[in-house]
Amino acid sequence: MARIMKGLFTRRARSKSRDPWWDNVRYTSGTLVVVGHTIEPLRDMEGPLWLWLVTWALRLPVFVMVCGYFSSAGPLNLREARRIIESIALPYVFFTALQTLQVRWLEGEWKIYLGLPKWTLWFLLSLIVWRVALPYVVALRFPFTLTVLASLSIGYFNEFGSEFSASRTVALFPFFVLGWKIRQGLFADLFSRGWTRWLSLGLLLGSGVVAWLVREEVRIGWTTLAAPYVSQVETFGLAWAWVFRAALLTWGVVLGLCLINLVPRRRIPVVTYLGAGGMYIYLLHPLVLRPLRETGIFERIDSREEQVLAVLAAVALAAMLASPPVRAVMKPLVQPSVPWLFSREVRDASVRRKPKPVEAEGPTEAEGATGPADPAEDGPRAATPTAGGQEQQPAGAGNR
Template identity: 45%
Template structure:
């Protein structure tokens, strides 16, 4: 009876890899800190540097993690269902809550699924990435083509924030790179073979470079969501800058993967499992502080550092079990009511579930040509 119950429930979930949970926590913390110090960048040079020096550990790292755990198999009924309930439904739910929050502040309704609010663009891009991956892997040079598209999309002035189109294209190389870590053992082994001291040296060098370029590096360039014309870039300047940003991000994220401990780290690993909660919920909190003009009152270095410390500490609250239990219907809603029963999904046919088609009698079946491969005939 117990075995039958396990069969009905499906295969047991694989144990989570602590290394990737640690990376996820750092990515979520970086995104939260980056948004918390954004209002302070122009006033405090070290906040401007911190944002520039850490951006690649945020969204690029999240994209890499998502690619690492994404399959390139065609989206069957079950996989498509998980895409709907695991990403699309939270996107709609959090968009609605965000709109209600903004309405409570200024009494204007801003609900839109076309132009994602705050960090929700990543969820929308993630849907497109997962849908595109089975087709992208059929290309001869998928990584090179994805980088080329990320560079050339800057010339298209009509591709921007709606549907998260620009960022979907520009950050896809990070997503695909994560998929390569999953599928190419040689690539994953090469990253793992890099000495930790070398990864630390690269990270320090990139942080130092960000300090040297602090006055000339605009955080808007790092978002890669606006066309080159919006940044007054000519061809000779826009493409090299974006190419350097992409290369910078790739090197930094791979160095992060090498530096992060592979073992379970108290607090960090457990909070990493709640990385999406931290990512999705923190804009709702920051919106409240913007509404009361909290950041406008910060005028000393000590106060700015206090904001930074509170931002890091808030990850513990947002990733805590009570907050997860309270917000699970929003971040991880149960969407089974939205889907057809598993036995009626398209990939449940042909012996993989559901009711198989009635067998054809031998007399009604055409004879296969002599020497033909029976497996080549699909029923």
Template identity: 35%
Template sequence: MTTGAVGTSTGAITRPRRRVPLWDNARFACIVLVVLGHATQRLTYDSDFALALYLLVYAFHMPAFAIISGYFSKSDSPNRRQMARVLTDIVVPYVIFEGLWTLTKWIVEGQANPNPTQPSWTLWFLLALAIFRLVLPYLALLRWPLVWTVGISILVGYWPNIDSTLSLSRTLGLLPFFTLGWWLRHHSILEKLDLLRRQRWWVRIAALGTFAVAGFVAWFFVDVWRAVNLREWLFYDAGYAALGGTEWWAGGVRLGLIVIALALSVAFLALVPRGQHRWTHLGQYTMYVYLLHSFVLYPFRETGILRDAEPTWLWLPAVIVLSVLIALALATAPVRRILRPLIEPRPAWLFDDPTLAGREGHRNDPTGSRRPRESPRPFPPG
């Protein structure tokens, strides 16, 4: 995010916009948690500590990502270039990576079922971002949009015909968090409370206490959470009946999870550093990590190397360190240069006006990160 004045036609000199490091730091921390959640999944079968960590991460990391994405989303009617960006930044990469996953499964597993309506592994979030952007202008017209989206999130769990097709169930389940992010920016809540640059010591202590309590509850009652299949509830992508919640009050469980996710997301953002660090700029390239890390983890997932691994106490710290290293590596400049045509394609042939596919000096990540101007580099057409 950047802040500052915008130049006017009067010729007055304005100060250049300054980037707020908080958001890049938060994006990178979120993407590390995404990698960590996927990396620890195989350990959860044999380790209570791994399952507790997994539940803690999944309780808030994608809601937090949705809040950040919503914060940088606009509710105005999109112009032609913004509409083109939905295609070039979201739809086309989705098609490319669905094709890559189909090919990978066919080579490794000997079978594949090409079906773009059922997103592979992590690709659901691309569809969610597209749907979020499409519905936001309509939500912004409503009074109490947050109330409406919470109601939608709870109600969809009762309707079995809303499922993982086009990631609709998970998208609608997480819609309140995206809307909350937009609402915070729309009403300048964080600026009014001076939360973008200041970290009050008592807020940090409260945030650490929140995570300590949540972590303890996740570990101490881990057998209960395993019995009720809590991990599936945290995905937001299945109806209550499919999760065993056949009672009429099952929607109250979803509401409780929304409240917990909100509390942990607030605590998470309270702990994110406000200053500039050597790794801060990597938060501008989270989509590279998001789309690529699953290919890195796929061999571990399929070979079962993390199942029944002893000693478990050594594997879990190793997986945590490995997750951070994977996120760091996949966001580096060499990876971006090599794989940019896949993750940031510019298919001029797709548009009636080929200039809509141009790669502008300033551009947004699909999660809303506005990047600084880069030095010109040749970019392959099409």
């Protein structure tokens, strides 16, 4: 049985030259997203509230960094346009339809959230903008600094709210740019030094203490970054409304890097394979949690033991959604391939070069440093060679 399971979960991971470090990061952050959404209804309890706060920086910021890491800053050519449409835009349409049908089933009325995405679907809209805007932003002299300033400033404009994920797109763009810069070698020296892992562990433990101390003071709505500075103005005043967001961005960057640094870089049986299905975890778990919320099951959770069981159930759900059977069934929705939708010119531009044989498990020439040439293997990651077409080894890709 162990041999069968090993072959099932490692065969495809070995058939394509992937970086196991980032698959492990993807699985960790995706699992924490499920945990966060699972315990969200329990935030009136001290334990779940603390866990929700302490894992915020390890969930969304890291997931955005991963997408930035696997994105190209090259020109938006025909092949990239097809990737974005197939791996981001179409899943957004499909899952919006599924969400509409589910709400109709649960609530008995039609609600179409195409322009006001709910749950995790806002991420796909933002991802399209980030991918298209990245080549232009990184052409500037200080791309990360400029995106941080934009993130802090956008809260003063009431026009940028939840519609079409406008506020979150600008507010979270710094994490996407940071992920791309990590791909270019940023923090490579730090990631390769052993003492930084002890520092990362210390910072994560320290954040747990801070989260416990401020758990009653922080408004959860501030962490979504989905609305202008309305409640922040009431608390901090107009001139200082940006302070909390600045602290949140700093927290997300520091702890996100700590998590990336601590995640094992070697191939881990089962976990590394499941990490390649990170987008399955992200897109599918709301379809499971929404009916459970309607049953009132979370309202009956009271004891500490039941809270722990809820967290363990969330971890198990994440693993199930990234498992081979689920991925096989849901692949047409999460990773659609619709060549008939595109013109012949686009289809010809999408034909990949045949990779040359390589030794061991290093990247092939066609894949370069970006991982597998097939974007469907990971969902909306839009992986292509980096700007200028240069190939490079992922920063700090050594084994632990």
